Amino acid sequence: MARRILDGPHIVLEEIGAPYERQLVNLAQGEHKSDAYLKINPHGKVPALAVDGMVLTENVAILTYLARRFPEKRLLPDGIVEEARCLSTMAWFASAVHTTFAHVIRPERFATDSAAHVNLKETARDIFWDNCKEINRLLDGKSWIMGAHYTVCDPYAFFFYDLGTRIKLPMHELAAYVAFSTRMLERPAVCKVRALEEDILKGSNAWHGQYYAQPRRA
Numbered sequence: 001m002a003r004r005i006l007d008g009p010h011i012v013l014e015e016i017g018a019p020y021e022r023q024l025v026n027l028a029q030g031e032h033k034s035d036a037y038l039k040i041n042p043h044g045k046v047p048a049l050a051v052d053g054m055v056l057t058e059n060v061a062i063l064t065y066l067a068r069r070f071p072e073k074r075l076l077p078d079g080i081v082e083e084a085r086c087l088s089t090m091a092w093f094a095s096a097v098h099t100t101f102a103h104v105i106r107p108e109r110f111a112t113d114s115a116a117h118v119n120l121k122e123t124a125r126d127i128f129w130d131n132c133k134e135i136n137r138l139l140d141g142k143s144w145i146m147g148a149h150y151t152v153c154d155p156y157a158f159f160f161y162d163l164g165t166r167i168k169l170p171m172h173e174l175a176a177y178v179a180f181s182t183r184m185l186e187r188p189a190v191c192k193v194r195a196l197e198e199d200i201l202k203g204s205n206a207w208h209g210q211y212y213a214q215p216r217r218a
């Protein structure tokens with residue numbers, strides 16, 4: 001199975017269609033912990049986005065920045081309350097859902113006693129499954145997380161669908177999430193990112209992420 005990462009910022013960069021560069025960060029080889037990468041993101045995490053001589057880290061900040069930088073693409077909801085609800089959902093994705101997934105794949109980071117790892121992994125897998133069911137409920141009767149309007153929340157929600165399939169959760173049971181995932185896969189930006197990812201990996205199974213850069217504004 002290819003270890004592609006369909007990260008939200010990559011999809012949103014393609015949705016926007018403005019020029020950007022991307023650089024592979026080989027997580028399997030620990031490139032994200034190298035001195036060079038730690039200068040980019042001291043947290044040693046992907047993704048990161050360089051803009052105007054600065055580096056933005058954290059999915060929530062990168063996605064919000066991109067939506068605000070290209071307002072004509074309408075990637076945030078209209079209205080400050082709806083916008084805050086969108087940010088609230090993304091904050092929950094980052095603080096709860098993403099960190100729960102990290103416990104599934106990296107239990108050794110969260111307990112030094114190896115005897116605890118199997119339990120930690122299984123417990124986190126159950127919590128992640130509950131998170132996926134909650135996302136499914138969020139999508140019930142809607143095309144996109146925020147309703148009829150596609151926003152930066154959607155590629156982020158799609159990322160977790162992909163992670164759920166990787167750890168072999170029965171994602172097919174989540175009807176609204178499956179329909180949403182199908183809609184995402186039909187978007188030209190998502191097709192493009194999937195093709196780029198396949199090209200980057202060239203058959204390799206290495207876990208990787210990416211560091212992006214947008215050209216400086218004149």
Ligand SMILES: N[C@@H](CCC(=O)N[C@@H](CS)C(=O)NCC(=O)O)C(=O)O
Nearest residue numbers: 027044045046047058059060094209
């Ligand atoms: N809170 C961060 C989390 C980023 C994150 O955990 N990225 C993962 C890849 S999806 C990573 O860098 N993993 C490498 C590691 O933790 O060693 C964000 O939202 O950007």
